[in-house]
Amino acid sequence: MSEIAATLTQLLPIAALVAAGWWFARRKIIAADVSKPLCDLAFLLLIPAYLFPKLYASDLGQLFDFTAIGAYAAAAITAMVIVGVLCLRRTELGAAGTALRMMAACQVNTAYFAIPVFVQLFDDATPIFPILILQVCGLTIIVLTVLEFAGADHVTARHPAVTITRSVGAALATPVVVACGAAITFNVASWPVPHPVVSGLSFAGDAASPVALIALGLHLGGSTLRLRGATPDENAIIAFKCVILPLMVYAVAEYIVRVDDPWLAYLTVLAAMPTPQNVFVLAGRYDVDLDFAGSVVVKTTLVSLALLPAVTLLVR
Numbered sequence: 001m002s003e004i005a006a007t008l009t010q011l012l013p014i015a016a017l018v019a020a021g022w023w024f025a026r027r028k029i030i031a032a033d034v035s036k037p038l039c040d041l042a043f044l045l046l047i048p049a050y051l052f053p054k055l056y057a058s059d060l061g062q063l064f065d066f067t068a069i070g071a072y073a074a075a076a077i078t079a080m081v082i083v084g085v086l087c088l089r090r091t092e093l094g095a096a097g098t099a100l101r102m103m104a105a106c107q108v109n110t111a112y113f114a115i116p117v118f119v120q121l122f123d124d125a126t127p128i129f130p131i132l133i134l135q136v137c138g139l140t141i142i143v144l145t146v147l148e149f150a151g152a153d154h155v156t157a158r159h160p161a162v163t164i165t166r167s168v169g170a171a172l173a174t175p176v177v178v179a180c181g182a183a184i185t186f187n188v189a190s191w192p193v194p195h196p197v198v199s200g201l202s203f204a205g206d207a208a209s210p211v212a213l214i215a216l217g218l219h220l221g222g223s224t225l226r227l228r229g230a231t232p233d234e235n236a237i238i239a240f241k242c243v244i245l246p247l248m249v250y251a252v253a254e255y256i257v258r259v260d261d262p263w264l265a266y267l268t269v270l271a272a273m274p275t276p277q278n279v280f281v282l283a284g285r286y287d288v289d290l291d292f293a294g295s296v297v298v299k300t301t302l303v304s305l306a307l308l309p310a311v312t313l314l315v316r
Contacts, residue, residue, distance in 0.1 A: 008309055010120055010121055010312075011120065011121075011308055011309055011312070013120060014116060014117060014120055014213060014305075014308075015305065017116075017210055017213035017214055017217065018213050018214075018216055018217040018220070018305065019217060020214060020217060021035070021213065021214040021215065021216060021217020021218040021219075021220070021221060022217040022218070022220050022221040023217075023221070024214075024217070024218060024221065025217070025218045025219075025220075025221025025222045026221045030218060031222075032218050032219065032221055032222020032223075033222070034215075034218055035215045035216070035218035035219040035222065038211055038212075038214065038215035038218065039112060039212070039215045039219075041211060042111070042112065042208055042211045042212040042215060043111055043112075043174075043175065043176065044175050045175070045204065046204055046205060046207050046208035046211055046212075047111055047115060047175075047176055047179075047205070047208045047212070048175040048176055048178070048179030048180075049179075049201040049202075049204040049205040049208070050115070050125065050201075050202075050204075050205025050206070050208040050209075051125070051126065051129065051176065051179050051180050051183065051205070052179045052180075052182065052183045052198075052201050052205075053183075053198045053201050053202045053205065054124065054125070054126045054183075054205075055126055055129065055179075055180055055183035055184055055187065056183040056186055056187050056193060056198065057187075057198075058126050058187070060184065060187055060188065063126055063127065063129070063130065064130055065130075065259075065263050067257060067259060068253065068257075068259045068263035068264075068266070068267060069130050069131070069134065070257070071249070071252050071253045071256070071257040071259050071267065072131060072134065072249060072252075072253070072267050072270075072271070073134055073138065074252055074257075075245075075248045075249040075251075075252040075253070075271070076106050076107075076134075076139060076245075076249070076271075077139075078248065078252075079105065079106045079240070079244070079245050079248055080102045080105075080106045080139065080142065083098075083101055083102045083105045083106065083237075083240060084098055084099075084102050087101050087102075087233070091233055093233075095146055096146070096147055096286060096288045097288055097289055098146070099142075099143045099146035099147050100143070100147075100279065100282065100283055100286075100288050100289055100292075100293060101233065101237055102142075102143060102146075103139070103140070103143045103275075103276075103278075103279050103282070104237050104241065104275045104279045104293065104296045104297075104300075105237045105240045105241045105245065105275075106139065106241070106245060107135055107139055107140070107275070107276050107278070107279070108131070108135070108270055108271065108273035108274070108275075108276060109273050109274050109275065109276040109277065109301070110128050110131065110132045110135065110270075110273070110276070111132075111176060111212070112212045112215065112216055112277070113212075113216065113273050113274055113301065113304070114128050114270055114273045115128060115208060115209060115212065116208075116209035116210075116212055116213050117269065117273070117308065118266075118269070118270075119209045120209070121269065121312060122262070122265075122266070127262075127263070127266045127270075128270065129180050131267075131270055132176070132177070132180075133177070133180075135276075136172060136177065137172070140278070143282070144282075147282065147286050147288070216301065219298075220298060220301065220302070223294075223298045231292070234292055234295060234296060237296055238296060238299050238300055238303060241274070241275055241296075241300050242272065242274070242300055242303040242304055242307055243307070245271050245272075246268055246271040246272040246311055248271075249267050249268055249270075249271035250264070250267075250268045250271075250314065250315070253267050253268070264315055265315035265316070268311060268314065268315045269308075269311055269312065269315065272304060272307065272308065272311040273304060274297070274300035274301040274303070274304040275296050275297050275300040275301075276297075277297055279293045279296065279297060280293045280294050280297050
């Protein structure tokens, strides 16, 4: 009971900030649309400011545990194959709709959800970075390739290689990845960074978690959930993302690869994070199942919040 109480105590601030944002939006004290500039603030400034000092001062040998990263990659790719095969055999979605569901079921919200959770549970969000790179440079490329060759966007489908290269380049140029890359470069090269710079970034980075969580709450407060009329494949993707994927990652890491702590906990908790907002962005970009994408992003966020205590207890 004491362990359960300790876990709930750690997670309480996360739930409280999300609930506060939801309440402000519902009561129209703060407009739900404010979530967009707050997300931009967190993504463009606060999260990079948090990650740079942490990575600059970290032990990169421990951070890049390739056994752990390989275990996660194996589980995630296997999960994508399972989802893809089931969608193609049991539905009439086509390649583009299948690719979108593969991404929704097997990728995680690293920036806006995972970082606050890791800060609260582990007092460190830097282990997220290797998985973020895996998603950007590996899993997302698979989805983009399928979307391009499926001809979902008839204008850019004529030059799929160029479009995919640009998309991946744009992902690698995001402030989060740039900040992490710069921190690793300075770390490896042993280049000194002035203390006022590190201190200033740390000061700004401390606001990343609360701002991201309040923005998430505002977004949820302004969303209209479609609880009735959800398609069977939508419910199946939500269940796969929130329950099956974390269990798959845990099983591969614990029983097949035998990943040591604390990476077993890192990988399992990370796999339990909700569907990333990029699914909604790509659905709009390629005009593929936009309502499905928006609904899954919101619902997996709520389910992940509800299941987080159980997932945390599983790995402790």
